[in-house]
Amino acid sequence: MNLFSIAWKSVKQRSVASMLTALSVALGVMLMVVVLVIEGAVDGALNQRSIAYDLIIGAKGSDLQLVLSSVYRVQPPIANLPYMYLDQLQNDRRVETAIPLAFGDFTKPQHGGFPIVGTTNEYFLNEYTPGKMFEVADQEGTRQLSELYDAVIGSQVAHRNGWSVGDQFSIVHGSADSEETHDELFTIVSVLRQTGTPNDRSVFLNLEAVYILDGHQKPIDEVETRLKDFYGNDSERLGIALQQMEELKTRRAKGQQFGDESMGYGLDTPEAMKEITAVFVKTREVFDAISLQSQLKNGSKAMAVNPIRPIKRLMTSFVGPIKSALMVLTGMIIAVSGISIFVSIYNSMSDRKREIGIMRALGARRSSVFSIILAESTVLCIGGGLMGWLIGHGLSVVFAPYVSAQTGLLLDGWALNPMEFVLFPVLLVFGALVGFLPAMTAYRTDVADALTS
Amino acid sequence: MSLLLENVRKSYREPSGHRLPVLGISRYELAQGEQAALVGSSGGGKTTLLNVISGILAPDSGKVVVDGKDIAPLPEVVRDRFRAVKIGFVFQTFNLLPAFTALENVLLGMSFSGRGVDRAFAISLLERVGLEKRLDHTPQRMSVGEQQRVSVARSLANKPSLLLADEPTANVDPANQDLILNLIRDTCKENKVTLLMVTHAMDVANKFDRLDKLADFNDPQAAYQGAAT
Numbered sequence: 001m002n003l004f005s006i007a008w009k010s011v012k013q014r015s016v017a018s019m020l021t022a023l024s025v026a027l028g029v030m031l032m033v034v035v036l037v038i039e040g041a042v043d044g045a046l047n048q049r050s051i052a053y054d055l056i057i058g059a060k061g062s063d064l065q066l067v068l069s070s071v072y073r074v075q076p077p078i079a080n081l082p083y084m085y086l087d088q089l090q091n092d093r094r095v096e097t098a099i100p101l102a103f104g105d106f107t108k109p110q111h112g113g114f115p116i117v118g119t120t121n122e123y124f125l126n127e128y129t130p131g132k133m134f135e136v137a138d139q140e141g142t143r144q145l146s147e148l149y150d151a152v153i154g155s156q157v158a159h160r161n162g163w164s165v166g167d168q169f170s171i172v173h174g175s176a177d178s179e180e181t182h183d184e185l186f187t188i189v190s191v192l193r194q195t196g197t198p199n200d201r202s203v204f205l206n207l208e209a210v211y212i213l214d215g216h217q218k219p220i221d222e223v224e225t226r227l228k229d230f231y232g233n234d235s236e237r238l239g240i241a242l243q244q245m246e247e248l249k250t251r252r253a254k255g256q257q258f259g260d261e262s263m264g265y266g267l268d269t270p271e272a273m274k275e276i277t278a279v280f281v282k283t284r285e286v287f288d289a290i291s292l293q294s295q296l297k298n299g300s301k302a303m304a305v306n307p308i309r310p311i312k313r314l315m316t317s318f319v320g321p322i323k324s325a326l327m328v329l330t331g332m333i334i335a336v337s338g339i340s341i342f343v344s345i346y347n348s349m350s351d352r353k354r355e356i357g358i359m360r361a362l363g364a365r366r367s368s369v370f371s372i373i374l375a376e377s378t379v380l381c382i383g384g385g386l387m388g389w390l391i392g393h394g395l396s397v398v399f400a401p402y403v404s405a406q407t408g409l410l411l412d413g414w415a416l417n418p419m420e421f422v423l424f425p426v427l428l429v430f431g432a433l434v435g436f437l438p439a440m441t442a443y444r445t446d447v448a449d450a451l452t453s
Numbered sequence: 454m455s456l457l458l459e460n461v462r463k464s465y466r467e468p469s470g471h472r473l474p475v476l477g478i479s480r481y482e483l484a485q486g487e488q489a490a491l492v493g494s495s496g497g498g499k500t501t502l503l504n505v506i507s508g509i510l511a512p513d514s515g516k517v518v519v520d521g522k523d524i525a526p527l528p529e530v531v532r533d534r535f536r537a538v539k540i541g542f543v544f545q546t547f548n549l550l551p552a553f554t555a556l557e558n559v560l561l562g563m564s565f566s567g568r569g570v571d572r573a574f575a576i577s578l579l580e581r582v583g584l585e586k587r588l589d590h591t592p593q594r595m596s597v598g599e600q601q602r603v604s605v606a607r608s609l610a611n612k613p614s615l616l617l618a619d620e621p622t623a624n625v626d627p628a629n630q631d632l633i634l635n636l637i638r639d640t641c642k643e644n645k646v647t648l649l650m651v652t653h654a655m656d657v658a659n660k661f662d663r664l665d666k667l668a669d670f671n672d673p674q675a676a677y678q679g680a681a682t
């Protein structure tokens with residue numbers, strides 16, 4: 001029998017106390033693991049991996065709000081850009097792809113209030129995250145947005161509402177709580193596979209459809225003011241835009257309608273009337289992104305934002321501290337459970353004086369009985385830690401589908417945080433630390449005295 | 454020669470700072486394979502003597518030669534290992550570790566010798582003391598007599614050259630007393646182990662060919678007189 005198995009015997013002998021103390025360590029470690037898994041998921045959802053574009057271009061304002069509204073779709077959008085600006089971007093030789101997005105509407109509250117994204121099919125033909133393309137869930141009808149009132153929905157939207165291809169729905173204007181329902185019925189043509197990104201809880205419509213929705217057209221003079229404001233020092237483009245507005249005015253004055261009434265009004269909408277909320281841009285070279293960004297910084301009403309940077313800022317200033325606070329808390333739970341191990345072993349020492357005396361009489365050295373007690377406390381710490389680690393990851397795996405359904409966060413229950421690799425060495429040291437005093441008591445035990453007591 | 458004590462003195466320092474002389478033995482010896490009973494008054498120093506012989510306590514001065522080696526000057530860790538290898542112990546009672554089965558208690562006796570454990574030998578020892586059916590019993594599931602037989606088996610686990618027994622039959626009922634006594638004496642004889650047994654009971658002591666009275670060869674007062682400690 002080695003010292004370890006002797007220690008294990010005594011752990012088993014005091015099984016209730018051992019179990020309780022190990023469980024308290026397990027609880028702390030379990031919470032720590034769960035915090036790390038959730039943090040990993042939040043980090044994964046918020047970091048660079050969640051978008052494969054180099055720049056997001058929107059109206060000047062808060063860069064964080066632009067990213068939160070266009071990538072994460074959790075904030076109301078900032079001001080809009082003229083649609084004509086998209087053309088300008090697409091013709092920029094630095095730009096490889098420029099995809100327009102328009103936000104502002106939601107599915108009805110009873111349908112989960114998911115954000116509506118007006119865009120073009122190009123959105124689905126680009127990677128949503130580096131190396132990953134959208135896939136269509138396993139069902140008939142893999143069309144993209146081809147008809148005006150087609151809709152493509154994210155996995156969570158489908159799951160929440162039980163929607164599938166062919167189902168129809170209408171949307172509300174402005175905010176998810178709005179009563180103002182648009183009359184138009186949209187038909188689902190595709191359900192996207194789960195991506196673990198905010199796309200899962202988005203509804204994609206034809207950008208064109210968004211323009212013709214009732215109430216989306218601003219009064220002509222308001223549009224004119226905004227165009228003048230945006231193109232203030234670009235008289236050439238402003239001229240083209242204002243000319244289009246004039247044509248629209250004369251056409252309206254004559255009572256002319258273009259397009260097909262059954263397809264909705266406003267097919268006569270000139271480009272100058274249209275607006276977009278954001279443009280996702282892929283540049284040809286890394287340097288192009290920087291150059292475009294700095295060019296827009298001066299004298300432009302638009303801004304180009306690196307999608308990663310504001311989120312990093314958010315992570316370090318907000319998510320980071322919360323994580324740290326939770327880690328400190330779980331660390332404290334582990335510390336308290338360590339103290340309970342100490343108390344439990346220390347209290348048992350007087351009962352074990354005789355046992356230690358017997359072992360010493362059998363030839364055990366002071367260092368041996370010292371090691372036995374130390375092994376005991378480390379076994380409890382490591383054993384409890386292992387238990388908590390397994391439970392923590394197990395719970396994460398079990399609850400991952402539920403969490404993902406509720407929040408869209410993709411929990412990877414078995415994802416290992418680098419911190420976990422130091423967890424066990426730390427627990428080892430910690431176990432040795434809490435066992436040290438009782439072990440010293442064992443070390444100092446007077447054999448002759450212990451044998452007569 | 455299995456055991457030789459020469460000019461061994463041992464005193465305890467009392468809390469008052471006073472020295473309490475307990476042992477003052479000019480010469481005491483046991484031949485290889487010899488069996489001796491040691492009797493003495495309570496508080497006479499018998500247990501202290503056994504602790505000095507086994508190296509649990511170091512004497513204040515003198516030679517403690519066990520199996521040809523003077524262990525008195527050795528550091529404690531060396532005495533510990535020496536004890537594990539050369540000396541078997543049987544105590545009065547509560548000898549066994551409660552969490553360990555009979556077999557494990559015997560294996561425990563082998564654990565500190567540095568030689569590794571010999572399971573087959575441990576089982577044969579338990580068979581020898583008639584406990585082949587109790588290998589997996591923990592102490593609380595055994596009678597006091599059975600427990601004491603386990604400790605006899607354990608004391609021989611490392612094939613010691615000297616077995617020290619401190620009143621091994623004091624807590625055992627009369628029927629078991631003879632059984633255990635004979636067991637110790639017979640197994641010592643079979644294995645040529647020297648036996649020194651402390652006892653209060655004269656009927657037990659009288660069974661031995663050699664009966665030593667501690668007071669006859671121990672004079673602590675004289676040993677500590679004059680000589681400064």
Ligand SMILES: Nc1ncnc2c1ncn2[C@@H]1O[C@H](COP(=O)(O)OP(=O)(O)OP(=O)(O)O)[C@@H](O)[C@H]1O
Nearest residue numbers: 465466467473475494495496497498499500501502
């Ligand atoms: N650790 C100690 N510190 C101080 N005095 C001690 C210590 N251990 C024993 N003594 C004293 O030394 C003397 C001898 O004790 P010891 O235990 O050797 O006697 P004993 O012969 O074994 O007695 P008993 O037959 O009652 O077991 C006693 O007077 C005892 O009080």
Ligand SMILES: [Mg+2]
Nearest residue numbers: 499500501619
């Ligand atoms: Mg005694």
